Amino acid sequence: MNRVLNGCFNLVTVLFVLLTIGAAAGALGIAGDALEPPIFKPKATAIIPTLAAFAPPTPRPTWTPSNTPLPSPTPTDTPTGTFTPTDTPTDTPTVTASFTPSISPTFTTSPTFTLSPTNTLPPPTATFTRTPTPTPSNTPLPSPTPTATPTVQLAFMVQPGSVILRENFGNPAGCNWQGLAGLVTTDRGEPVIGVEVRVRSEGTNLAALSGTATFYGPAGWEIKVADQPNTNRYVVELWVAGQQASPSQEIVFPGVCQQNLAMINFIRTSQP
Numbered sequence: 001m002n003r004v005l006n007g008c009f010n011l012v013t014v015l016f017v018l019l020t021i022g023a024a025a026g027a028l029g030i031a032g033d034a035l036e037p038p039i040f041k042p043k044a045t046a047i048i049p050t051l052a053a054f055a056p057p058t059p060r061p062t063w064t065p066s067n068t069p070l071p072s073p074t075p076t077d078t079p080t081g082t083f084t085p086t087d088t089p090t091d092t093p094t095v096t097a098s099f100t101p102s103i104s105p106t107f108t109t110s111p112t113f114t115l116s117p118t119n120t121l122p123p124p125t126a127t128f129t130r131t132p133t134p135t136p137s138n139t140p141l142p143s144p145t146p147t148a149t150p151t152v153q154l155a156f157m158v159q160p161g162s163v164i165l166r167e168n169f170g171n172p173a174g175c176n177w178q179g180l181a182g183l184v185t186t187d188r189g190e191p192v193i194g195v196e197v198r199v200r201s202e203g204t205n206l207a208a209l210s211g212t213a214t215f216y217g218p219a220g221w222e223i224k225v226a227d228q229p230n231t232n233r234y235v236v237e238l239w240v241a242g243q244q245a246s247p248s249q250e251i252v253f254p255g256v257c258q259q260n261l262a263m264i265n266f267i268r269t270s271q272p
Contacts, residue, residue, distance in 0.1 A: 153270065154269070155245045156238045157246060157269050158266060162182070165251075167259065170222065171224075175229065177226075178260040178261075179224040180236060180261075180262045182197075183210070183216060185266075193210055196208075200234070202233075231254065231255040233252045236248070236262075
């Protein structure tokens with residue numbers, strides 16, 4: 001605590017010493033004419049008067065009256081501003097009226113029925129016809145002879161969807177050939193070999209056995225009918241033991257190379 005107080009006293013002492021030195025320096029400056037009180041007052045500057053040279057006065061002119069009239073003053077036109085109004089077009093709004101019907105008229109027409117007069121015919125007149133009374137006889141009437149309806153059970157049928165006309169692909173003659181070919185199988189797809197296939201047309205009767213044209217399959221058959229495409233009609237059937245064993249299938253060729261081969265497959269439906 002004493003050290004703090006001593007430090008404060010020392011600081012105050014140093015401050016007073018500095019102020020004393022500054023005051024002494026100011027007094028010495030004033031005494032030596034280095035400074036004038038007040039210290040910051042600016043020095044006065046001597047003003048030297050300037051002599052002005054004046055010219056002699058100019059004599060005034062003497063006015064002599066005369067009879068010459070004074071000229072009239074020339075009037076001066078005073079410009080007048082001209083204002084030209086400019087019309088500025090103003091757009092006038094156009095109102096277009098529109099009408100939208102909200103209710104559509106509905107017209108209902110009621111049917112009109114016209115009664116036609118009905119002609120009434122007179123009641124028919126009954127006509128009585130005498131029916132002879134049959135006389136009984138001891139002769140018996142003959143019994144009707146029943147007519148037997150033959151039932152044919154065919155052992156083969158044409159496979160549905162198998163009848164097609166296409167280009168000859170199994171014979172090297174190509175377009176210089178026309179014929180029929182196909183297969184004979186069971187309903188399970190097993191080959192049936194040795195069945196006679198007959199093809200007939202006007203003036204033509206040809207035949208072949210199933211299994212002789214294995215190019216089409218194990219039970220394949222093929223019959224040539226012409227050396228070039230024609231438009232003749234042919235009938236194809238299967239025969240077993242001298243009896244027809246399938247329905248007759250008709251083929252009509254269009255007479256073009258792209259359809260000179262008729263494919264027909266037969267399926268066995270029962271044992272012949």
